[in-house]
Structure formats: C-alpha cells, structure tokens
Amino acid sequence: MRPFLYQRASDSNMAVxxxxxxxxxxxxLTKATAQxxxxxxxxxxxxxxxxxRPATIVDINPxxxxxxxxxxxSDGLRLGALAKMSDVAAHAEIQRSYPVIADSxxxxxxxxxxxxxxxxxxxxxxxxxxxxxxxxxxxxNKRNPGSGCAAMDGVNRMHAVLGTSDQCIATYxxxxxxxxxxxxxxxxxxxxxxxxxxxxxxxxxxxxxxxxIETTLQPGELIxxxxxSGRWPRSVYLKARDRQSYEFALSSAAxxxxxxxxxxxxxxxxxxxxxxxxxxxxxxxxxxKGQKFDEALGQxxxxxxxxxxxxxxxxxxxxxxxxxxxxxxxxxxxxxxI
Amino acid sequence: MSDKSxxxxxxxDRRAFMAGxxxxxxxxxxxRAAAQDANAPLAQDPSLPVEVTLRVNGEDxxxxxxxxxxxxxxxxxxxxxxxxxxxxxxxxxxACTVLIDDRRVVSxxxxxxxxxxxxxxxIEGLATDDRLHPMQQAFIDNDAFQCGYCTPGQxxxxxxxVKEGHAGNEADIREYMSGNICRCAAYPNIVAAVKQAAPEIxxx
Numbered sequence: 001m002r003p004f005l006y007q008r009a010s011d012s013n014m015a016v017x018x019x020x021x022x023x024x025x026x027x028x029l030t031k032a033t034a035q036x037x038x039x040x041x042x043x044x045x046x047x048x049x050x051x052x053r054p055a056t057i058v059d060i061n062p063x064x065x066x067x068x069x070x071x072x073x074s075d076g077l078r079l080g081a082l083a084k085m086s087d088v089a090a091h092a093e094i095q096r097s098y099p100v101i102a103d104s105x106x107x108x109x110x111x112x113x114x115x116x117x118x119x120x121x122x123x124x125x126x127x128x129x130x131x132x133x134x135x136x137x138x139x140x141n142k143r144n145p146g147s148g149c150a151a152m153d154g155v156n157r158m159h160a161v162l163g164t165s166d167q168c169i170a171t172y173x174x175x176x177x178x179x180x181x182x183x184x185x186x187x188x189x190x191x192x193x194x195x196x197x198x199x200x201x202x203x204x205x206x207x208x209x210x211x212x213i214e215t216t217l218q219p220g221e222l223i224x225x226x227x228x229s230g231r232w233p234r235s236v237y238l239k240a241r242d243r244q245s246y247e248f249a250l251s252s253a254a255x256x257x258x259x260x261x262x263x264x265x266x267x268x269x270x271x272x273x274x275x276x277x278x279x280x281x282x283x284x285x286x287x288x289k290g291q292k293f294d295e296a297l298g299q300x301x302x303x304x305x306x307x308x309x310x311x312x313x314x315x316x317x318x319x320x321x322x323x324x325x326x327x328x329x330x331x332x333x334x335x336x337x338i
Numbered sequence: 339m340s341d342k343s344x345x346x347x348x349x350x351d352r353r354a355f356m357a358g359x360x361x362x363x364x365x366x367x368x369x370r371a372a373a374q375d376a377n378a379p380l381a382q383d384p385s386l387p388v389e390v391t392l393r394v395n396g397e398d399x400x401x402x403x404x405x406x407x408x409x410x411x412x413x414x415x416x417x418x419x420x421x422x423x424x425x426x427x428x429x430x431x432x433a434c435t436v437l438i439d440d441r442r443v444v445s446x447x448x449x450x451x452x453x454x455x456x457x458x459x460x461i462e463g464l465a466t467d468d469r470l471h472p473m474q475q476a477f478i479d480n481d482a483f484q485c486g487y488c489t490p491g492q493x494x495x496x497x498x499x500v501k502e503g504h505a506g507n508e509a510d511i512r513e514y515m516s517g518n519i520c521r522c523a524a525y526p527n528i529v530a531a532v533k534q535a536a537p538e539i540x541x542x
Contacts (some may be wrong), residue, residue, distance in 0.1 A: 110517020
C-alpha cells in the first residue's frame with residue numbers, strides 16, 4: 001500500500017472541505033487523491049491491491065453520530081448513510097415494512113463485513129471485475145481510461161449482460177442498491193454548498209465511453225442519507241449465487257408489489273448481478289400493473305426484463321438464470337404473508 | 339516504538355480527555371494535528387509515524403505506527419499478539435476476526451489509527467485467568483479444527499454470532515459463520531461447538 005495522510009473529520013464541513021480541496025479533487029471521483037473512509041471494506045482492500053491510490057484518507061466515522069439514524073416513519077423511511085449494514089438488516093421495522101431492504105443487506109457479504117460497512121459506502125463499492133482488481137492487467141478502461149478492456153474477450157463469466165458498452169462490461173456488485181432503486185429512493189448528498197437530494201436512480205452512471213466515471217457524485221460530496229416514501233411490506237430480494245452464502249450475485253431481483261384484491265396496483269422490479277449499474281426494469285413493471293398474477297405473466301415479465309440483454313462468451317447463462325430469478329421472486333412476492 | 343500499558347477505571351472517556359487536553363498540552367499526534375486543520379489537508383508528511391493508542395483486551399497500548407498499519411498488523415507485529423491470524427489480508431477469509439466494541443470485524447481491513455478509542459478484544463483476551471472461555475472449551479470438546487489456523491477467527495466470530503442471537507439453529511449458525519473459511523473443512527464440528535457453547539454464553 002502506498003503512503004497516505006490520515007485525517008479524522010471532526011464534522012461534515014471539515015470532511016467535505018478536505019475531500020473537495022483543489023489539490024485533492026481530481027476528476028473523476030474514483031481518481032480523486034482524497035478519499036473518504038467509512039467502513040473501509042472497499043477502500044482498504046483496493047488500496048492493498050494498488051487499484052486505489054489516495055494521497056489522503058479522510059475518516060468520516062466521527063460523523064456517524066449525526067448520520068447513522070434508522071428512522072422508519074408513518075409515511076416513509078430515512079436511513080443515515082453511516083448506518084451499518086448489519087444494524088439496518090436486524091432492525092425489526094425494516095424487516096416488517098421493507099423486507100427487500102433487510103434481505104438485500106442480510107444476503108450481502110459476511111457478518112464481519114456487514115458490521116463494518118456503511119450504507120453509503122455500500123452503494124459506492126467498486127466492481128469485482130478481476131481485470132479491474134488486478135493491476136498486472138494493463139488494459140482496463142475503468143482503471144486506466146483508454147487502455148482497452150481485458151474482460152471483453154477474457155474470462156467474463158461474472159460480467160454484465162445489461163447496460164454494457166464496448167468499453168466496459170464490469171458488473172455492479174452490490175445488493176442494497178437494487179432495493180433502493182426499486183423503491184424509488186432519494187439520496188441526500190452533503191457538499192460544500194450544503195445538502196441536495198436527487199433520485200437514487202441518478203446516482204450511478206452506465207459505463208458508456210467513460211467507465212472511470214461511476215457516479216454523478218463530485219469530489220467533496222458525501223452521501224449523507226437515503227429516504228423512501230411509503231411502506232413496502234410485500235417485497236423480496238432473491239439472490240442466486242455460486243455458493244449458498246457469502247458470495248456476490250450471479251443474478252438477483254428486488255421486487256416490490258402493491259396487491260389489492262388480487263390485482264397488482266404497483267410493481268417495482270430491479271436486477272442485480274447482471275448489469276453494470278443498479279438496474280430498474282421498468283418495461284417489466286409496466287406488464288404487471290393492473291394485472292392478476294399467474295405463472296404465464298411471470299414468464300412474460302422475466303422475458304421483458306432481459307429483452308435487451310447481451311451475453312458474451314462465458315456469461316450468457318446469466319440471461320436464462322436471470323429470467324428464472326425474476327419469475328421466482330415475483331411468485332414469492334405475490335404469495336408472501338404480510 | 340513505545341509500548342506502555344495502563345489500566346483505567348471504567349467510564350473514563352479517553353477520546354473526550356484527549357479533546358480537552360489538546361489545547362493545553364503539546365501532543366505529537368500527526369493524525370490529530372491534521373484533523374484539526376481542515377485548510378491544510380496536504381501540508382503534513384505521510385511518511386511520518388502516527389501516534390496511536392489502542393485499547394486491547396482492557397489495556398491501553400501506545401504505539402508509533404505508519405498510518406497504513408492495520409489493526410491486524412498492529413496486533414501481530416507491534417504488540418506480539420499473534421493469535422489473530424493473517425489469511426487472505428483482504429477481508430475474505432475471517433482468520434483475522436476480532437471484536438471492536440463487542441462487534442466482530444475483520445482486523446485486516448481496519449486501520450489501526452481509525453480504531454483509536456475503541457475496545458479491541460482478541461483471542462488472547464477471551465479466557466479469564468486459567469479458565470478457558472466456553473467457546474474455546476467447546477472447540478476443544480468438539481474437535482472443531484484440524485490445522486488450527488482459522489480457529490482464533492472462528493472462535494471470535496462464534497462468540498459474536500451467539501451474542502447477536504444468530505446461533506439458535508444449525509442453519510443460522512452456518513449462515514452467520516459463513517465469513518470464516520476453514521480449509522480443513524471442520525465445519526460440522528464448528529457448528530457443533532457453537533451449539534454447545536451458545537447456552538452457556540447466553541446465560542452469561
């Protein structure tokens with residue numbers, strides 16, 4: 001690991017000033033020479049691999065007192081960005097009213113990592129693409145812009161089939177972000193000019209021609225909270241993976257439904273493990289609205305969700321697998337007891 | 339390297355004490371000094387050691403460390419507490435599991451300088467006097483290891499697993515112990531050990 005200067009943020013103002021200082025605020029954010037430290041489960045790992053090389057680390061854990069509240073209310077939910085994954089997953093009201101959130105967190109990583117990792121850091125985690133993580137490969141457009149992509153014709157079993165470009169097919173690896181995008185979450189961002197909010201769906205950027213730009217966050221900005229309107233007790237997160245536990249998704253689905261008298265009034269479908277960014281399948285949702293669920297409808301929805309998928313040498317199985325995951329998750333959501 | 343041990347009465351807040359003392363006492367703490375000067379974030383020299391006080395198994399340990407030092411390396415290389423093991427060094431295997439403020443974490447991805455003011459409990463801190471912790475005894479009783487390399491991490495993780503309330507049945511134990519890899523595959527015996535120790539630990 002390269003040497004760095006460690007700074008402990010005394011408050012959010014100090015944190016955004018240090019992270020946004022002109023000398024540190026290189027664009028894109030992934031290359032900024034000052035990086036925030038929350039749980040450290042991505043940052044320290046990637047620094048050990050020499051993938052991330054910050055000159056300064058700003059420890060934002062002292063902000064947890066203000067930024068880690070779990071606040072379910074009558075009309076929605078607010079989650080502080082420094083809340084730990086394990087605490088949110090174990091929260092009784094989250095399990096009851098937002099099972100898709102609780103399960104997306106519970107099924108991610110290990111108990112140790114969930115105790116460390118924060119919600120904000122979780123959505124900002126970097127891809128697990130082996131060519132990105134192994135600096136002995138020169139050609140990674142995400143790590144070395146313009147150098148090419150070793151995954152295109154390499155071992156790409158774990159790579160994305162949706163949202164790819166001819167520059168990058170790296171999978172967004174997280175789980176929780178799929179729950180957020182399905183529930184139309186809002187993300188609150190704190191920067192030098194104060195606090196702003198935007199739809200969570202606008203946080204991540206598909207790779208396009210600039211895979212090194214992963215989010216719309218700017219240096220000197222921190223995620224401070226997430227909020228969700230309404231309650232979603234009829235929601236599930238289904239995750240298919242190579243092992244029963246402690247593994248990234250091959251394919252996952254976050255489903256949230258509002259069913260009244262057997263008719264689907266509102267439907268949310270998001271996909272994980274198969275796309276370059278947290279993926280909302282709106283065309284699939286449209287097929288569900290106003291309908292009564294049966295197996296045939298589940299199949300049509302699954303087909304629609306993957307209509308634009310493009311497989312490569314080793315990952316085409318994810319298209320067939322992903323459809324089955326969507327169909328099964330829908331079945332679970334429709335039949336679950338709430 | 340300075341390495342002084344001291345005990346303190348419970349309830350004494352060292353963090354608050356340092357904050358109060360910083361104005362009147364000249365303390366050579368690079369990280370602290372940097373944190374207090376938001377306008378000069380790049381003015382410090384990252385090659386300088388950082389003064390860190392870690393509270394390990396109930397004792398304060400004063401160390402002068404490279405800021406890159408993880409809790410795991412601080413324990414093993416600086417405090418000679420070699421019970422916590424380095425397996426993958428990337429947070430994937432669980433061999434380095436310790437408790438920080440009673441929560442299990444991987445010490446290989448935790449910076450020592452960021453763990454200041456928190457209670458670190460390692461495998462060396464589990465036993466009381468000559469009596470093994472119930473989880474240690476259960477691992478022996480159930481032959482829950484072969485080579486033993488993952489065992490300190492398994493035991494620390496298992497203690498937390500029980501206290502979290504995630505050891506109620508075998509399925510839960512397997513799920514919530516999945517962050518600790520055993521290359522000898524002693525898993526059935528590890529599950530049996532956790533089951534044996536759980537009631538005694540919950541009893542207190």
